[in-house]
Amino acid sequence: MKKRNALLLAAAGLLLIAAGFLLLRTSIFPVDNLPALPYLLIGVGCGVFGHGAGAWISRQALKNAPEIQKQIEIDQRDERNVQIANRAKGKAYDAMIYIFGALMVSFALMNADLFVILSLVAAYLCVVGISVYYRVKFDKEM
Amino acid sequence: MKNRLEALRKARGIKQEELAAALEVSRQTIGSLENGRYNPSILLAFKIARYFDVSIEDVFIDEEESK
Numbered sequence: 001m002k003k004r005n006a007l008l009l010a011a012a013g014l015l016l017i018a019a020g021f022l023l024l025r026t027s028i029f030p031v032d033n034l035p036a037l038p039y040l041l042i043g044v045g046c047g048v049f050g051h052g053a054g055a056w057i058s059r060q061a062l063k064n065a066p067e068i069q070k071q072i073e074i075d076q077r078d079e080r081n082v083q084i085a086n087r088a089k090g091k092a093y094d095a096m097i098y099i100f101g102a103l104m105v106s107f108a109l110m111n112a113d114l115f116v117i118l119s120l121v122a123a124y125l126c127v128v129g130i131s132v133y134y135r136v137k138f139d140k141e142m
Numbered sequence: 143m144k145n146r147l148e149a150l151r152k153a154r155g156i157k158q159e160e161l162a163a164a165l166e167v168s169r170q171t172i173g174s175l176e177n178g179r180y181n182p183s184i185l186l187a188f189k190i191a192r193y194f195d196v197s198i199e200d201v202f203i204d205e206e207e208s209k
Contacts, residue, residue, distance in 0.1 A: 080171040
């Protein structure tokens with residue numbers, strides 16, 4: 001990540017955290033209809049700030065260590081490492097299909113809210129749809 | 143697929159780390175290649191052959207053909 005992008009991301013995170021606290025502590029913008037919004041903003045803000053700050057710190061730390069930086073680049077591009085990561089993702093996807101399925105059945109058996117079950121089904125179908133899309137795309141490309 | 147990578151490397155007196163750096167791969171990849179646990183891409187196979195100045199067939203052994 002570029003230095004500017006990392007700093008922008010960290011700043012955006014801080015802004016989100018500040019906005020969250022502002023909504024929580026003041027009544028300038030009443031959020032009675034969305035009581036979880038301030039906490040959501042703080043949570044997302046912390047995540048975004050951590051990601052940006054982490055990228056910036058790692059960039060600064062590696063600035064004076066070009067050898068380590070080069071080794072990290074080699075490890076990231078290494079074809080065996082890439083293959084391992086892709087195989088792990090494939091296995092995780094296979095597991096996710098069963099886990100999502102089991103979760104949907106459990107929710108249905110528990111008589112959970114129909115909206116929750118339908119949202120889960122939509123997410124499940126979306127993931128399967130993305131998988132089919134890329135299968136067709138790669139089939140044409142390769 | 144079997145290969146003669148370890149023999150070629152030792153004949154040149156170079157370490158796994160040095161070969162990995164020259165081929166721009168991780169040291170673990172060299173170790174896995176030497177143990178026969180990992181088959182390289184055609185690009186890496188060419189790179190290895192070029193590095194040792196031999197043909198790909200001199201590095202990698204086609205087990206089907208050698209039967």
